[in-house]
Amino acid sequence: DGGITQSPKYLFRKEGQNVTLSCEQNLNHDAMYWYRQDPGQGLRLIYYSQIVNDFQKGDIAEGYSVSREKKESFPLTVTSAQKNPTAFYLCASSTTGGIEAFFGQGTRLTVV
Amino acid sequence: AQSVTQLDSQVPVFEEAPVELRCNYSSSVSVYLFWYVQYPNQGLQLLLKYLSGSTLVKGINGFEAEFNKSQTSFHLRKPSVHISDTAEYFCAVSGGGATNKLIFGTGTLLAVQP
Numbered sequence: 638d639g640g641i642t643q644s645p646k647y648l649f650r651k652e653g654q655n656v657t658l659s660c661e662q663n664l665n666h667d668a669m670y671w672y673r674q675d676p677g678q679g680l681r682l683i684y685y686s687q688i689v690n691d692f693q694k695g696d697i698a699e700g701y702s703v704s705r706e707k708k709e710s711f712p713l714t715v716t717s718a719q720k721n722p723t724a725f726y727l728c729a730s731s732t733t734g735g736i737e738a739f740f741g742q743g744t745r746l747t748v749v
Numbered sequence: 750a751q752s753v754t755q756l757d758s759q760v761p762v763f764e765e766a767p768v769e770l771r772c773n774y775s776s777s778v779s780v781y782l783f784w785y786v787q788y789p790n791q792g793l794q795l796l797l798k799y800l801s802g803s804t805l806v807k808g809i810n811g812f813e814a815e816f817n818k819s820q821t822s823f824h825l826r827k828p829s830v831h832i833s834d835t836a837e838y839f840c841a842v843s844g845g846g847a848t849n850k851l852i853f854g855t856g857t858l859l860a861v862q863p
Contacts (some may be wrong), residue, residue, distance in 0.1 A: 641792075670851075677758065679839060679855040680793075695850075727792055729851075736781055736800055736843070738851055740792035 639664045643728050643741035650722075650748050658713045658744045660728035667733040669711035673697060674725040674743075683726075686711055687733055715746065722748045751776040751842050755854035763862050764832055770825040770857045772814075772840030782823040783841040783851070784814055793839065799823065810834070835861045 641662045650656045662669065668687045672680040682695030686705040700719025705711055711730075715722045725745050729738040752775045762768045774780060781800050785793040797808025804816040814825045823840060840854040 643792075646790075672853075677855060679755075680851075680853040682850060685850065725790075729793075737783075737795060737798060740785075740794070742792045743790070745790065 641728055641730055641739055641741035643744050648744055648746045652748055653717045655717060656715050658726055660711045661709055662730045664730055666730035668731045670729040671713045672727045751852045753840050753842050753852055753854035755840055755857050757857050759858045761860045762830055765829050767828050768830050770838050772823045774821050774842045778844050781843045784825050785839045787837045830861050832861050834859060
């Protein structure tokens with residue numbers, strides 16, 4: 638079945654460590670997105686990519702980095718510069734100019 | 750710039766009662782509008798979308814929404830809710846085009862009580 642796979646579902650890290658969240662899709666979508674979700678704040682866009690080897694900052698990119706070396710993959714690294722990294726992270730994909738975004742099941746990151 | 754306002758953070762309702770979740774948007778261009786549902790610790794699932802045409806849009810699980818351009822609203826309704834409808838509901842807007850950036854509201858928790 639086609640879809641978006643995020644791994645792991647739960648992730649714990651010590652403060653000051655970088656951590657990478659995985660997002661893979663087999664929908665043949667050109668565009669991929671990372672959102673951060675905090676209680677009461679909805680979803681905020683971190684980074685998005687419309688084509689391989691190209692990506693743009695969203696509204697809250699500080700402290701995060703991404704790469705897009707393959708069409709299927711869009712990993713997100715939460716760096717030690719991110720002041721408040723504990724959150725639920727959602728990856729999505731769509732066709733370029735597409736109307737509907739499809740979401741993965743999310744990764745809950747807890748930094749202790 | 751586009752924005753979405755969901756006025757109610759939580760809506761309690763009894764089972765089999767009707768419900769309306771409110772959504773207002775702001776945009777200087779034509780928009781596409783969406784409602785997504787999220788169950789605990791899961792991703793988002795599309796309920797319905799308005800792209801063009803009929804202003805009354807029907808979605809999955811018996812939900813429907815009406816696009817009102819003059820009031821810049823896209824309220825979600827269901828005539829009779831079930832316990833299983835308890836979830837968080839997000840309204841979103843997109844200007845379409847190459848970037849297709851979805852802008853989300855802050856969400857409404859629908860709490861269905863027996």
